[in-house]
Amino acid sequence: MLIFIISIFILVALGGIYLISFILRNKNTPKGIAIIHGCGAILGAVLLIIYCIFYKNAPILSLIIFIIAACAGIILLHKDLSNTISPKKLAIFHGVIAILALTSLIIFAYSS
């Protein structure tokens, strides 16, 4: 199950890299991709929560970092849609945190 969750997060990360390429070039992100990216992340997070509930040895740290990344993602979407700030810094923060969470999850999967 953990491998399946990791696969989902890798696909989500690819979507994120595509989206951040738009933000870094000061272009509008395709909102369809942003929504698919968000839905994929929610699916991965829900599966990870289920995994953490049913397995004693669970990647709690990864889950916490993913939740932080998700919160940043929600703020990013809100800021982007409401034109409040240029979301570059927040987008980079969101991406770095998410990659950190994914890396820690991969390390957990291969070390346990």
Place this chain on the structure above:
Amino acid sequence: MNTQSPWKAQFNKQSIYPTLNQEISVDIAIIGGGITGITAAQHLIQNGKKVAIIEALSIGEGTTGDSTGNLYIPVQPYYQNILKKFDNATVNTILSSRQFAIDYIEKIAAQENINCHFARRPWFLYTNNPEQIKFLETEVELMKKNGVAIDLTTSLPLNLEFKSAALLDNQARFNPLIYVTELAARLATKGCLIYENSRVIQSEETNNGVIFHTAQGKVFAKHGIIATHTPIGVNFKQMCLAAYRSYGVAAHLEDNIYPEGNFWDLNQPHHAICTHSDNGKALNLIIVSGNHHKTGQRQPHHAYYQDLENFLSEKFKISKFVYHWSAQHYHSADDVPYIGLADGAKHTYIATGYFADGLIYGTLAGIIIGNAILNNNKIGDWQKKYDATRFTPIASWSFFVKDNINVLMQYLKDLPTFKTTPYEDIKIGKGKVLEINHEKCAISRDANNQLHIVSAVCSHMKGIVNWNDEEKTWDCPCHGSRFTKEGKVIEGPAQFDLEKK
């Protein structure tokens, strides 16, 4: 064929008030010079307040000037549906407040000596569908129970086929553009500051009031009223609203017989037929309105005007089609408009969600908000029923879920195409969203074969605009912002033009 409403076409209105290009301080600042803003100003000026009206276009040029000029107490969502969502007290409040608004317009027109062609006339509801008879009778019974003098009738003054019909007397018609323009002129002589061609691009609340910013000026006020049909900018209330465009067609009849009346059918799509005068003399027009669809979500290749023309031609002998035009209206999540203090605000009032019944609701909103300001927000019964911050989860959930999924689906359509279609494919009078250098661009070709290229990303909340073939505009399917082919804001919550490319 004139592509404006009869009122706009006949009035040929020009901007006469200055643009705001300085800082001013008033008691109340009103954004929007339609029937809501002008009524609120009238009510407040009458009570000794210093008022400024800031209009993005010219007075009455927005939806007020595009309405059909009918005044009636029935409502588009129908009272029996409101009863299901609320209670009889709410139905009663809406009925009595709408009746008050009709009388108020008549009183103000007489008091201010405004020749806006106000005339009393009957309203009819009819159906030719046996399955709708029960619905019609229930509506009649409910209104009667609440003291309205409505009853079933066996005849209609227009030659319309029906199986059941109801008659409600003493409703009215008027020329809405003359009413608001003339009332604004009277207000200006009483000290009301009026600014046209002044779009508010930022509004903020302070501890003591509000500040409205335009491109060249600023208004400081103790209270602010956003009378812009839908709140401008990003506002939570937009999740409880859906923008619709409806169409109107006006024609001359061969026999020149135009009985007084406003006739609603119960069919889907709904049509409302009425008679009017475009010159203030004898009735000389038959108008059909309806055929509405969500703004920016028109069916491709569907000829909405042609549809209405066919509808009229099937029922009457038409000598000439004279006008066709369209207008925007907003549905609220629980079928009752939102009027009063905005969510989380202390000094900013909004009025929205009128459905296509906006001339009455707009008048009411002006009175209710005016009263709220004058009475220091002491809550009256009307204020409570129309409260803009009300929480009605049971009455609103179906609309809220359905309409916000619809908005989400519009955003989901914004996917990369990875291809560039040549501009040459765009024919004269047509528009298309194309991807250029990884960005969505709204490209249209005007009648002079000139190409216009603007960003297709709505300046409100970044939905992708769609070409409106009937109006030659770019319309956002998410929250109803509309732009000219050059990208200038026409209406809706957007405050900024589409970016030029």
